[in-house]
Amino acid sequence: MYVAVKGGEAAIEQAHRLLADRRRGDRAVPALSLEQIAGQLSLAVDRVMAEGSLYDPDLAAMAVRQSRGDLIEAIFLLRAYRTTLPRFGYSRPIDTSRMQIERRVSATYKDIPGGQLLGPTFDYTHRLIDPAMATDEEVAAPQRQPRRERESCPRVMDILNDEGLIEPDGQSDSEPADLTRDPTDYPAARDLRLQALARGDEGFLLSLGYSTQRGYGRTHPFVGEIRVGLVEVEVEMPELGFAISIGRIRITECQMVSQFKNTDGEGPRFTRGYGLVFGQSERKAMAMSLVDRALRADEFGEQRMAPAQDEEFVLEHCDNVQATGFVEHLKLPHYVDFQAELDLLRLLRREDAERAESQEAAE
Amino acid sequence: MNTEQQTADRRRALEAMAAMPAARLAERYARLAEVAPASLPVRGPEIGAVMVRGRAGGGGAAFNLGEASVTRATVKLAGGEIGHAVVLGRDGEKARMVAHLDALRQLPEWVQRIDDEIVIPARQLQNDAECRLAEETEATRVNFFTLVRGED
Numbered sequence: 001m002y003v004a005v006k007g008g009e010a011a012i013e014q015a016h017r018l019l020a021d022r023r024r025g026d027r028a029v030p031a032l033s034l035e036q037i038a039g040q041l042s043l044a045v046d047r048v049m050a051e052g053s054l055y056d057p058d059l060a061a062m063a064v065r066q067s068r069g070d071l072i073e074a075i076f077l078l079r080a081y082r083t084t085l086p087r088f089g090y091s092r093p094i095d096t097s098r099m100q101i102e103r104r105v106s107a108t109y110k111d112i113p114g115g116q117l118l119g120p121t122f123d124y125t126h127r128l129i130d131p132a133m134a135t136d137e138e139v140a141a142p143q144r145q146p147r148r149e150r151e152s153c154p155r156v157m158d159i160l161n162d163e164g165l166i167e168p169d170g171q172s173d174s175e176p177a178d179l180t181r182d183p184t185d186y187p188a189a190r191d192l193r194l195q196a197l198a199r200g201d202e203g204f205l206l207s208l209g210y211s212t213q214r215g216y217g218r219t220h221p222f223v224g225e226i227r228v229g230l231v232e233v234e235v236e237m238p239e240l241g242f243a244i245s246i247g248r249i250r251i252t253e254c255q256m257v258s259q260f261k262n263t264d265g266e267g268p269r270f271t272r273g274y275g276l277v278f279g280q281s282e283r284k285a286m287a288m289s290l291v292d293r294a295l296r297a298d299e300f301g302e303q304r305m306a307p308a309q310d311e312e313f314v315l316e317h318c319d320n321v322q323a324t325g326f327v328e329h330l331k332l333p334h335y336v337d338f339q340a341e342l343d344l345l346r347l348l349r350r351e352d353a354e355r356a357e358s359q360e361a362a363e
Numbered sequence: 364m365n366t367e368q369q370t371a372d373r374r375r376a377l378e379a380m381a382a383m384p385a386a387r388l389a390e391r392y393a394r395l396a397e398v399a400p401a402s403l404p405v406r407g408p409e410i411g412a413v414m415v416r417g418r419a420g421g422g423g424a425a426f427n428l429g430e431a432s433v434t435r436a437t438v439k440l441a442g443g444e445i446g447h448a449v450v451l452g453r454d455g456e457k458a459r460m461v462a463h464l465d466a467l468r469q470l471p472e473w474v475q476r477i478d479d480e481i482v483i484p485a486r487q488l489q490n491d492a493e494c495r496l497a498e499e500t501e502a503t504r505v506n507f508f509t510l511v512r513g514e515d
Contacts, residue, residue: 053430199429
């Protein structure tokens with residue numbers, strides 16, 4: 001346990017002043033603008049929004065700047081701000097089938113209605129650092145291609161579901177759990193797990209997802225579909241008596257098709273994992289869908305043997321703000337605690353020495 | 364015009380204005396506000412959050428995905444017409460402008476002008492942005508070919 005300490009105000013003030021200086025860096029170099037951060041480091045901003053659990057690109061860009069690019073610090077800042085906001089209400093569930101698609105790929109079918117659209121992806125790049133990144137060369141405008149006549153992009157899951165080859169979306173009209181309002185009870189339902197995963201640490205979930213692929217709770221997954229794009233946020237307006245769209249947000253959705261099971265007497269069917277994340281972040285959405293599927297072990301009568309299947313382990317450790325708080329608090333003054341440990345250790349050693357001495361004397 | 368139609372029009376106007384970039388809205392609003400009846404604040408503009416929900420599997424049970432910052436405002440005209448606005452983001456002035464326009468739109472003599480000068484251009488901007496995004500995305504459409512492996 002750490003204890004309160006007094007003093008140090010002057011040093012703390014100077015440390016913060018020094019931090020502000022180092023954050024700003026060389027004054028001869030122009031300061032970063034929020035437009036630059038939100039526009040050119042947009043995936044960092046997206047990650048901060050997703051794990052900060054607040055969709056607001058400007059605020060997330062401010063947090064990235066304030067934190068000197070330390071994204072977990074930025075996430076912490078956004079979470080702290082979030083707690084100051086009154087909650088006006090809940091949106092209607094977003095409808096990802098009506099997304100304006102910016103990217104859509106499937107690893108299960110090469111020909112899907114609506115087609116595959118690569119969008120702005122790192123896939124198929126050579127991962128060689130581009131010398132042009134050291135300069136400010138003109139960047140060509142993207143090519144434009146007339147869009148096809150209102151071609152619909154049905155969800156790949158619906159194609160499989162039409163044949164009865166995959167478990168359908170479960171239905172429920174109950175009010176979803178909210179971990180920002182109520183303490184978590186175990187076992188947790190899937191709605192609560194999805195909320196926790198959606199704001200969970202990308203690195204932690206990535207590693208857990210990876211562990212399931214390597215045999216720790218294997219799920220044998222295929223990417224049914226990943227889609228990135230803009231969806232409407234619709235809110236009921238009690239003042240007006242109807243719902244309106246208040247704007248659009250960018251999200252990433254991953255539908256993972258997993259090992260087939262025959263658990264509900266419907267014959268063997270593929271099972272599913274689901275990932276949904278603020279912003280463009282398919283690594284996170286994919287990791288989330290792997291972990292979501294692993295955490296459904298009980299539903300499919302699977303033995304919980306691996307960390308990714310242990311919901312208390314996953315949910316209690318996936319939040320990087322909680323994790324960083326507890327790990328980093330270790331550097332705060334623990335003088336009294338440590339003093340007690342020291343005293344105890346000295347006592348033990350003294351007793352040890354006395355025992356050895358008396359034994360020697362006896363011999 | 365029946366009330367159902369009016370409600371639908373009001374909703375569409377609110378949605379178009381909410382989607383309009385604040386700077387573009389402000390330009391057009393300024394011209395209108397010079398001559399329009401003024402409004403009094405009733406509530407806000409007030410910044411808060413809306414919990415955005417998703418559905419497990421895309422179509423299943425709802426879950427809480429995360430919050431989004433929003434701003435709401437309510438204003439009143441001298442004649443008692445109340446205007447409401449909720450917009451994504453933290454732009455109080457934008458919410459106030461939308462609420463004022465929503466109130467003005469309840470005065471029959473203002474409907475046409477607001478629709479012509481703000482709602483229709485807002486929808487046009489939105490369509491252009493959507494079209495551009497769709498066309499840029501379309502250029503990345505891919506056809507994968509499966510190669511037969513040489514084992515047979």
